[in-house]
Amino acid sequence: MDGVSIEAARETLSGIWGQAGVTWVLPVLLGLGLAAATGLRTFLPLLMMAGAERFGLFGLQLNDSWSWVTSDAAIIALGIAAVVEFVGDKIPGVDHALHSLGLVARPVAAAVAAGGLFATVDPTTAAVAGVIVGAPTALAFNAAQGGARLASTATTGGLGNPVLSLLEDLLAFFTVILAFLAPILIPVLLVILAVVVFRLARRLRTYRERRARPA
Numbered sequence: 001m002d003g004v005s006i007e008a009a010r011e012t013l014s015g016i017w018g019q020a021g022v023t024w025v026l027p028v029l030l031g032l033g034l035a036a037a038t039g040l041r042t043f044l045p046l047l048m049m050a051g052a053e054r055f056g057l058f059g060l061q062l063n064d065s066w067s068w069v070t071s072d073a074a075i076i077a078l079g080i081a082a083v084v085e086f087v088g089d090k091i092p093g094v095d096h097a098l099h100s101l102g103l104v105a106r107p108v109a110a111a112v113a114a115g116g117l118f119a120t121v122d123p124t125t126a127a128v129a130g131v132i133v134g135a136p137t138a139l140a141f142n143a144a145q146g147g148a149r150l151a152s153t154a155t156t157g158g159l160g161n162p163v164l165s166l167l168e169d170l171l172a173f174f175t176v177i178l179a180f181l182a183p184i185l186i187p188v189l190l191v192i193l194a195v196v197v198f199r200l201a202r203r204l205r206t207y208r209e210r211r212a213r214p215a
Contacts, residue, residue, distance in 0.1 A: 033186040086169060
């Protein structure tokens with residue numbers, strides 16, 4: 001598995017767009033995938049990115065200025081934060097507090113993750129590219145998640161939120177994995193994810209409105 005998928009994408013994109021495919025297109029695709037996942041979970045995508053780089057998985061390469069992400073201290077901190085977020089998001093009340101914090105934390109985390117993927121440009125350019133690619137994507141998916149959570153709270157009194165939270169955990173995890181395994185498919189995945197999340201929020205909202213109508 002080591003290096004196969006991203007290397008294959010690197011060769012394909014290089015053949016289509018030349019060096020620009022490696023310098024810009026591939027990092028954008030990877031960044032979109034990780035940013036979308038970060039819109040659902042703040043720390044898990046960063047932890048997976050750091051682990052992949054640290055242990056040489058998937059052929060992932062980060063900008064040299066992002067080497068701090070792969071340090072022991074950073075990986076331990078991200079691991080603890082990911083576990084706290086995983087558990088806390090299953091607790092009614094705490095999940096809403098985490099979502100409120102995520103309105104700021106998730107775009108920042110997404111910008112950091114996306115910026116690190118621009119491995120062949122200078123750090124300033126990578127940081128700017130990370131903000132452009134990562135922050136809006138994370139905000140969009142975080143907003144969709146928030147809509148689904150509000151609808152779930154209104155229809156189930158919060159009892160359905162832990163199930164929804166577990167679904168979001170799985171979506172975030174497998175979105176990152178797919179980004180590493182098949183980055184070229186990320187645009188298709190993002191469209192599917194967006195449709196699924198928005199339809200879920202719409203169905204929950206419709207169900208709530210039906211229950212609110214007098215018999």
